[in-house]
Amino acid sequence: MSARERVEQFWVDRGLPRAVDIVLSDRIVGGWRAAAIGAARGTVLELGFGSGRNLRFYGDDVSEVLAIDPSDVAWRLAQSDIARFGRPVTRVGDDAALIDLPDNSVDTVVATWTLCSIPDIESALTEARRVLRPDGRFRLVEHSLSPKQSVRRFQRAAQPVWGRVSGGCHIDRDMVALLAGAGFDTSTLDARDAFRVPPVQPWSWFVSGAAGLR
Ligand SMILES: C[S@@+](CC[C@H](N)C(=O)[O-])C[C@H]1O[C@@H](n2cnc3c(N)ncnc32)[C@H](O)[C@@H]1O
Numbered sequence: 001m002s003a004r005e006r007v008e009q010f011w012v013d014r015g016l017p018r019a020v021d022i023v024l025s026d027r028i029v030g031g032w033r034a035a036a037i038g039a040a041r042g043t044v045l046e047l048g049f050g051s052g053r054n055l056r057f058y059g060d061d062v063s064e065v066l067a068i069d070p071s072d073v074a075w076r077l078a079q080s081d082i083a084r085f086g087r088p089v090t091r092v093g094d095d096a097a098l099i100d101l102p103d104n105s106v107d108t109v110v111a112t113w114t115l116c117s118i119p120d121i122e123s124a125l126t127e128a129r130r131v132l133r134p135d136g137r138f139r140l141v142e143h144s145l146s147p148k149q150s151v152r153r154f155q156r157a158a159q160p161v162w163g164r165v166s167g168g169c170h171i172d173r174d175m176v177a178l179l180a181g182a183g184f185d186t187s188t189l190d191a192r193d194a195f196r197v198p199p200v201q202p203w204s205w206f207v208s209g210a211a212g213l214r
Contacts (some may be wrong), residue, residue: 012167017074021051024113032194033057035110036141036208042107045131047096047124052078053148055085061086066106070094097123101131109138115178116143116169125182134213138184141208144175144191151201158202175207184211 001009023029034057042060046054049067051074058065064087069075075091082089093100097120109128118124121154138165146152155172162171180186189209 008164011165013071014073016167017051017071017077021053021074021077024050024053030057030178032141032206032208036112036210037110039210040110040137040139043105044108044110045099045101045106045128047109047128048117049078049091049112050074050114052081052089054110054112055081055089058085062108065089066092068093068096068099076081080191095120095124097121097127099127099131103130103153104133106135107132107133109136111138111140111142113142115140115170115175116173117167119168121170121173121178122182125178125184129183129213132213137210137212138179139210140175140189141206142175143171143194143203144205144207145172146201146205147191147199151205155162155202171202179211180214183214185214186211188212 033054036055037054038059040058043064043066044058044062045066045068047068048072049069055065059143066083067089069091069120096114096118109132109188115124132138145155152172159170160173163169176186176189176191179189189207191205191207193204195204197204
């Protein structure tokens with residue numbers, strides 16, 4: 001491994017989980033979390049659990065949270081929120097593309113700003129569909145490929161460099177198309193620009209809401 005690769009790896013393993021924890025902790029982000037996951041219920045499976053920032057937005061209808069995330073640093077950061085949560089939170093895996101849970105075993109799947117980072121996104125969505133009960137909901141808020149041609153062009157051109165500094169985040173994924181391709185009913189999802197500020201447009205086309213199974 002070259003010196004540059006070692007620095008990049010160190011950033012992705014150690015620095016990035018802390019940076020994400022800070023960037024995704026403000027009040028505006030909290031509003032998106034509350035809207036997307038506030039109605040979660042029963043057994044919740046969180047893809048990309050990160051530092052546990054969603055825990056404080058779950059209501060009393062959530063009985064337990066099953067967490068999948070490869071980052072040990074983020075899992076350590078989550079411990080105080082897990083202790084406060086007062087219900088079981090269990091780390092059940094490190095890759096959403098391979099979920100070690102039975103078919104039809106969870107009531108809610110949650111993903112917040114995570115579907116962009118999972119390398120094998122098609123397998124992860126197929127797995128999410130498999131473990132979700134027929135009446136379950138996939139609750140999410142994710143940034144997605146923009147419908148604006150100029151922004152899409154930038155997203156596709158910038159992806160190779162952005163992917164390296166962001167630990168594999170994709171700004172060029174069409175989340176609605178991916179979810180529909182995996183068998184989710186996307187007609188209930190909302191898509192809009194979260195921040196109408198030109199410099200953040202490549203990250204600000206948000207897809208959010210709850211999708212059932214088709
Ligand atoms: C931008 S962070 C979002 C974290 C958290 N969902 C939140 O809202 O604060 C993306 C998360 O996806 C996780 N991740 C990356 N690859 C993954 C995979 N294959 N399976 C599950 N999670 C993954 C990362 O470790 C990181 O914690």
